[in-house]
Amino acid sequence: MDISKISTGIPGLDSMLQGGLIPGRVYLVKGAPGTGKTTLAMHFAMAGVANGENVLYVTLEEPAENLKVDMTRMGFNLRDPRFTLIDATPTAERYVLISDFFEEFAANIEKMADAIKRQFQERRYTRIVIDPITMLKMTATKETEYRKAFLSFVKSMIRLKTTVLLTSELERTDIEEYLVNGVIELKVFEVGGRLSRGIRITKLRGSGFDDAIRQYEITDHGMVVYHDRMVSLP
Template identity: 55%
Template sequence: MKRISTGVEGLDKMLNGGLIPGRAYLIKGGPGAGKTTLAMQFLMEGTKKGEKCLYITFEEPISTLKEDMSKFGFDLDHPNIKLVDATPVGEKKTIFADVLYEEFATSFEKLTRAISEELNAENYSRIVIDPLTMIRLTIIDELEYRRTFMAFLKTISKYKATIILTSELRDSDIEEYLVSGVIELRSIEERGKTLRGIKITKFRGSTFDEEIRPYKITDKGIEVYHQEVLFHGV
């Protein structure tokens, strides 16, 4: 079965060769765990291979994102990557130009239409939506959120792109149920030091490494040590 690289060699090893293309995956983790960094490495790997990539942020403004990611050597001005600022204070110069954040925050359908129009205009093979947390917090009713998220995922999945969604929410049962894979970034404090572990909790269509493996956020991005085991109670 064909695989595509996440941009992190150790994680690809855990995934038995990489992600299965054309499916949706969820990256979970607390603040500072490296969700955005991992998602961006996934996109940077795509640009190296000449793929068109789309990144939509609901939390961090593009200007801040570029500054933070430049520390890892990630060129977000690459012609093969498009960045969309959907934050409450974003400048909205791209596909959300005439849509207020408050409008699509309470109407997931508007967001879906805006993304669909962009996907119809350009053939993206890799898409990141970072994070889902901001959207879920705007839809109070649980049943309404489930309905709209299912419709949203169904719509963007038909474009056959590989999709990564990020989330800080611990309670993400509907997201985990619908996506093809879940990768968790965990961290604990041990004697004043932060220990980080990565675990794959779901990966449809393939075997995978079920151990918790150590990872670090380095000056080149995330590195996963797939031959080591984290025993520290993570």
């Protein structure tokens, strides 16, 4: 039986995923700062826009103005009416002006789910990006409470029939990796005195996938994944 899939907006990554992501599920992109998680997430978001979908992007760490400047330089059109950008960063100068977005989206994962549901009352979104989920995990006082809340969040998103891409800067993401439907990992290696970027898929429920570590680059036009090039580790 053929599985309907949606594009990540990165052809080489789609090849690794054997056609893309299964829609209506929750996925995690993990990697250290500077590995390109936000760039990958923006490709995913813009692929939805190009397909005529409504996309919701919640930024919890990088202020929206910075994000707009950086992504516009790469050729992404963040002004498209189908693209909604929510700035929920707690930056000092904005906190006073737009504190409601921070309180609604970034206070904790339960409030994030409720805020997204309210957004759906105004418009239906088929793709959602939360960048990064790490910020919400830091608000949790107890690991057990966070696990319950994260499971509830995943179930809520599946009920909304939307495809969610979460990013995480944590090397170990434990409960997130266990509960999401797929995990994409970005790494930087030193090979022969030079830095080499590698992307691999460690989990993709419901589909086969290429589990090799493939080379990728961050260019002036975004992320390029070379699905036919393996990273040669020392």
